[in-house]
Amino acid sequence: MTRRKPATLRDVASSAGVSRTTASYILNGRADEMRIAPGTVARVRAAVAEMDYRPNRTARSLRMRRTATVGLISDQIAGQQYGSSMLTGASAAARELQHVVVMGESGGDPELERLLIDEMRERDVDGVVYATRTARTVRLPEGLTEVRAVLLNCEDPDARVPSVVPDDEGGGRAAAATLLAAGVDDVWVMGEDPTPDATAGPRRMAGIRAELHARGTDIAGVVPCDWSVTDGFAAASRWLAAGGRAKGLICMNDRLAMGAYQALAEAGLRVPDDVSVVSFDGSALASWLRPEVTSVTLPFHDLGALAVRRLLDLEDAGGTVLLPMTVRAGGSVRDS
Amino acid sequence: MTRRKPATLRDVASSAGVSRTTASYILNGRADEMRIAPGTVARVRAAVAEMDYRPNRTARSLRMRRTATVGLISDQIAGQQYGSSMLTGASAAARELQHVVVMGESGGDPELERLLIDEMRERDVDGVVYATRTARTVRLPEGLTEVRAVLLNCEDPDARVPSVVPDDEGGGRAAAATLLAAGVDDVWVMGEDPTPDATAGPRRMAGIRAELHARGTDIAGVVPCDWSVTDGFAAASRWLAAGGRAKGLICMNDRLAMGAYQALAEAGLRVPDDVSVVSFDGSALASWLRPEVTSVTLPFHDLGALAVRRLLDLEDAGGTVLLPMTVRAGGSVRDS
DNA sequence: CTGAAAGCGCTTACAG
DNA sequence: CTGAAAGCGCTTACAG
Numbered sequence: 001m002t003r004r005k006p007a008t009l010r011d012v013a014s015s016a017g018v019s020r021t022t023a024s025y026i027l028n029g030r031a032d033e034m035r036i037a038p039g040t041v042a043r044v045r046a047a048v049a050e051m052d053y054r055p056n057r058t059a060r061s062l063r064m065r066r067t068a069t070v071g072l073i074s075d076q077i078a079g080q081q082y083g084s085s086m087l088t089g090a091s092a093a094a095r096e097l098q099h100v101v102v103m104g105e106s107g108g109d110p111e112l113e114r115l116l117i118d119e120m121r122e123r124d125v126d127g128v129v130y131a132t133r134t135a136r137t138v139r140l141p142e143g144l145t146e147v148r149a150v151l152l153n154c155e156d157p158d159a160r161v162p163s164v165v166p167d168d169e170g171g172g173r174a175a176a177a178t179l180l181a182a183g184v185d186d187v188w189v190m191g192e193d194p195t196p197d198a199t200a201g202p203r204r205m206a207g208i209r210a211e212l213h214a215r216g217t218d219i220a221g222v223v224p225c226d227w228s229v230t231d232g233f234a235a236a237s238r239w240l241a242a243g244g245r246a247k248g249l250i251c252m253n254d255r256l257a258m259g260a261y262q263a264l265a266e267a268g269l270r271v272p273d274d275v276s277v278v279s280f281d282g283s284a285l286a287s288w289l290r291p292e293v294t295s296v297t298l299p300f301h302d303l304g305a306l307a308v309r310r311l312l313d314l315e316d317a318g319g320t321v322l323l324p325m326t327v328r329a330g331g332s333v334r335d336s
Numbered sequence: 337m338t339r340r341k342p343a344t345l346r347d348v349a350s351s352a353g354v355s356r357t358t359a360s361y362i363l364n365g366r367a368d369e370m371r372i373a374p375g376t377v378a379r380v381r382a383a384v385a386e387m388d389y390r391p392n393r394t395a396r397s398l399r400m401r402r403t404a405t406v407g408l409i410s411d412q413i414a415g416q417q418y419g420s421s422m423l424t425g426a427s428a429a430a431r432e433l434q435h436v437v438v439m440g441e442s443g444g445d446p447e448l449e450r451l452l453i454d455e456m457r458e459r460d461v462d463g464v465v466y467a468t469r470t471a472r473t474v475r476l477p478e479g480l481t482e483v484r485a486v487l488l489n490c491e492d493p494d495a496r497v498p499s500v501v502p503d504d505e506g507g508g509r510a511a512a513a514t515l516l517a518a519g520v521d522d523v524w525v526m527g528e529d530p531t532p533d534a535t536a537g538p539r540r541m542a543g544i545r546a547e548l549h550a551r552g553t554d555i556a557g558v559v560p561c562d563w564s565v566t567d568g569f570a571a572a573s574r575w576l577a578a579g580g581r582a583k584g585l586i587c588m589n590d591r592l593a594m595g596a597y598q599a600l601a602e603a604g605l606r607v608p609d610d611v612s613v614v615s616f617d618g619s620a621l622a623s624w625l626r627p628e629v630t631s632v633t634l635p636f637h638d639l640g641a642l643a644v645r646r647l648l649d650l651e652d653a654g655g656t657v658l659l660p661m662t663v664r665a666g667g668s669v670r671d672s
Numbered sequence: 673c674t675g676a677a678a679g680c681g682c683t684t685a686c687a688g
Numbered sequence: 689c690t691g692a693a694a695g696c697g698c699t700t701a702c703a704g
Contacts, residue, residue: 008697019675024699035673057458058403059697062394062680069438077423084420087413091441100455102405102438105427119436122393229624255624262626265601285621288565288591290598344681355691360683371689395681398696 007051016040016047027055061124068099070308071120071128074152075108086131086152089304097312099126110141117143127311130154131304135165136197152307155199155320163320164307168200171296171325172207175250175278178294180215182333184248184276187212188239190223190232190260191252201252204280208250220246227252232259240267251279254286257293257332272334282328292330299323343387352376352383363391397460404435406644407456407464410488411444422467422488425640433648435462446477453479463647466490467640471501472533488643491535491656499656500643504536507632507661508543511586511614514630516551518669520584520612523548524575526559526568526596527588537588540616544586556582563588568595576603587615590622593629593668608670618664628666635659 013023018040025034026044047053061067072090087103094101102125104116120128121143130144131152138154140161151163179187189208193201212218223244225235232255240263251257257279264275271277271291279286282297302323310316349359354376361370362380383389397403408426423439430437438461440452456464457479466480467488474490476497487499515523525544529537548554559580561571568591576599587593593615600611607613607627615622618633638659646652 009699010697020698021675021700022673025674028699037673040673054454054458056398056460056697058394058398058460059680060699062392062398062682062696063698063700065680067394077420077427084413084423087420087423087439088441091413091439095440100438100440100459102436103423103427104431104436105424118390122390123436124392124394233626258624288594290569345683346681356682357684357691358689361690364683373689376689392681395696396683398680398698399682399684401696 006056007053009053009055012044012047012051012053015051016043018044065124066126067124069102069123069125070094070099070311071102071104071116071123071125072131073104073106073113073116073120073128074131074133075106075113076133077103077105085300086304089301089306090129090152090308091304092301093305093308094312097309099308099312101308113141114143117141117147121147129304129307129311130161131307134195134198135168135200136195137199138197148311150307150311153303159318159320162310162316162318164303164310165199165320165322166298166303167322167324168203169207169210170322171280172204172209173211174207174325174327175204175280175296176208176211178278178296178327178333179248179250179276180211182276182335184334185212185215185217186220186246187217187248187250188221188223188244188246189219189250189252190225190236191227191256192222192224193227193252194224200280204252225256227256229255229259229262232256233262234259236260236263237266240264240269246275248276248278251277251293254279254281254283254289254293254295257295258285258289261289261293271332276334277332278327280325282325286328286330289330289332291332293332294330295328296325297328298325342392343389344392345389348380348383348387348389351387352379354380401460402462403460405438405459405461406430406435406647407438407440407452407459407461408467409440409442409449409452409456409464410467410469411442411449412469413439413441421636422640422643425637425642426465426488426644427640428637429641429644430648433645435644435648437644449477450479453477453483457483465640465643465647466497467643470531470534471504471536472531473535474533484647486643486647489639495654495656498646498652498654500639500646501535501656501658502634502639503658503660504539505543505546506658507616508540508545509547510543510661510663511540511616511632512544512547514614514632514663514669515584515586515612516547518612518671520670521548521551521553522556522582523553523584523586524557524559524580524582525555525586525588526561526572527563527592528558528560529563529588530560536616540588561592563592565591565595565598568592569598570595572596572599573602576600576605582611584612584614587613587629590615590617590619590625590629590631593631594621594625597625597629607668612670613668614663616661618661622664622666625666625668627668629668630666631664632661633664634661 013020091101106113127148132154140156155163223239225231280296282295286293286295349356442449463484468490476492491499559575561567614630616632618631622629622631
């Protein structure tokens with residue numbers, strides 16, 4: 001019983017002895033609305049089952065001008081580790097809403113980006129999520145204004161397109177509050193972000209500062225460095241060698257925390273006994289350090305999911321939505 | 337000059353004063369073959385440019401029965417970190433071949449998996465790549481035999497479907513060879529894989545053993561543990577506490593190496609002076625350890641790319657293709 | 673309650 | 689060299 005070519009609606013209809021019209025109504029759940037006789041419905045359903053009929057979505061899309069498809073264009077889909085859970089979140093939300101994700105990765109190449117957007121449009125996607133690996137402001141890619149679109153982890157300065165981003169400033173406040181609550185008010189920060197368009201660094205810094213100010217204190221100092229393990233190690237080592245000391249250290253991401261841990265260990269300083277550490281991201285790496293570092297978590301999964309939901313929600317009011325960052329406690333903050 | 341609805345081929349043709357047939361030939365690069373007058377070609381191209389015409393791919397797909405789309409179904413698209421570069425590789429290869437990737441993540445749920453496969457079929461994908469996060473044998477999901485398919489990072493025991501996997505056994509040999517070349521022949525291995533269907537562990541182990549045998553020696557011992565940082569740390573600590581010592585340690589993945597590093601450090605042992613360490617995966621994590629751990633690298637990007645290329649290569653001979661794992665040198669093996 | 677007909681935007685034999 | 693026509697598989701007013 002191997003069928004050669006898939007059954008079409010016409011096959012089903014003729015096998016059930018009805019017109020394509022009737023079969024179509026039944027398959028689209030409009031049997032009641034159309035007051036189709038129960039017997040007819042049963043015959044059609046039987047034919048469908050027997051022939052293993054599956055609607056051809058391409059044909060339906062052509063007719064309906066909807067593809068039940070969302071495009072996801074990103075500079076780096078995978079990039080760093082856990083960030084890819086944006087994709088998981090997006091894909092799960094799409095699935096819930098009966099959509100499927102078509103992905104494209106530009107590698108940051110604006111030319112390729114344009115191509116991808118064009119392609120998505122040709123493919124009639126119901127909308128495009130435009131995502132960046134790191135939180136930043138973006139120059140809106142040409143073509144993106146002519147489709148339904150949502151920005152993910154990035155923002156258009158003119159807010160012409162709805163956007164979903166983490167609340168980095170709130171995260172900064174939470175990081176500082178965590179240390180303050182443990183009685184640590186002598187706080188250094190590792191890693192200022194020199195990348196011009198990046199938003200995470202400045203906002204986290206602003207949040208930290210605001211929280212400390214609110215408690216009548218201020219950042220004790222900043223160790224500038226790139227957001228990488230090796231640079232974190234190097235910078236922290238230099239700082240320590242120069243006599244740098246602090247009861248509390250906030251690292252701008254988990255990789256910096258790893259580098260700082262290495263430097264602290266070499267200097268014979270222990271976490272959290274000598275130094276309390278808080279970092280950002282809440283990546284798996286945070287949980288691998290000893291002790292696990294307390295980290296202000298980026299809600300990647302929810303970011304991805306919300307971007308898709310907003311994209312598909314025609315009532316969406318537009319604007320930027322900030323998703324909260326919550327503190328995931330490890331053992332890196334000393335008990336006060 | 338805002339156009340309401342996109343131009344169709346009919347618009348282009350009538351604007352250029354030709355039939356849709358002629359316009360279609362020109363747009364599909366068959367102008368020469370059809371010996372269409374250069375003037376006609378020029379007129380059509382001008383109309384295309386002027387109207388910003390873009391072919392409707394849905395219509396074309398319906399007609400051609402090809403969607404220029406490949407499905408990628410995975411248990412965990414993102415899962416662990418760097419593994420997502422399989423996706424990047426797949427996506428890049430698809431792009432080179434003028435295809436686009438439609439993704440679905442099953443979370444390991446067989447029911448959802450079936451749904452996703454059905455959906456891909458309804459969407460007329462030109463083929464499906466079925467990927468697993470960890471290398472293993474799989475029970476072929478129902479429905480996958482009725483589409484063109486390639487397995488990625490997994491194998492069907494009956495080899496009914498072509499498959500692309502890393503050469504873990506070769507990797508195991510390379511790991512052992514690296515230590516032997518440094519004069520280390522007292523080798524312990526951390527992490528046996530108890531997961532029944534997993535293939536990476538047993539194959540790496542077999543490779544290690546084979547290489548050591550070839551040099552007239554054998555594995556000195558095995559420290560069993562899960563492939564995680566925390567379990568690696570715990571197991572290594574217990575082993576060391578019980579007096580365990582070795583000149584060389586092969587860790588089944590980079591996370592285990594991180595755990596082992598932590599345990600060795602606490603025991604006052606230094607890498608590579610006291611112990612040489614080699615691990616598997618070649619993830620970013622490997623490069624973050626101090627010293628960077630020498631790691632036998634999983635070619636994730638190439639795995640993804642090759643899977644898509646084979647899927648789309650109608651001449652493909654079938655069977656399993658092993659991709660080599662190469663040693664990425666760090667500073668964790670002592671100079672001999 | 674059900675069917676004949678048009679049409680979504682393409683491609684491609686088939687005729688001239 | 690170019691065009692009229694059919695058809696891919698659906699959905700949906702419009703008539704009965």
